[in-house]
Amino acid sequence: MAQRIRVLLAKPGLDGHDRGIKVIAAALRDAGMEVIYTGLRQTPDMVVEAAIQEDVDFVGMSILSGAHMTLFPEVLNLLKEKGAENIHLFGGGIIPDKEAKQLEEQGVGRLFGPGTSTEDIVKYIKSVASERSAEAMM
Secondary structure, eight states, X not given: OOOOOEEEEEOBTTOOOOHHHHHHHHHHHHTTOEEEEOOSSBOHHHHHHHHHHTTOSEEEEEEOSSOHHHHHHHHHHHHHHTTOXXXXXXXXXXXXXXXXXXXXXXXXXXXXXXXXXXXXXXXXXXXXXXXXXXXXXX
């Protein structure tokens, strides 16, 4: 039997808008994933510590505050520093295309903008999990 996909969802920084991430959490649960939502106003350290403690496969961050060019790289760096670079970081928010491309070049996974269907997010996570599972079997 396949292992259940574990996803930690976080709202780092001062952004207080969490309706979207709660909708995504429900969609991922409905798709059979185990979801941990850390709540509002998390620091990058808190996000990474929770991800490691919860032994998750993915961290998804929602950032609507404009701090994405700081918060995503900081979480990526902390994951590497703590030996948890196997945790796949993805996210969403109001992120200009040019900056989304820069973040992806740094190692952030896919970034989803407003209006993305929850089905697209579920498919993305399952696709990455499937690729990783296939690589692990080689």
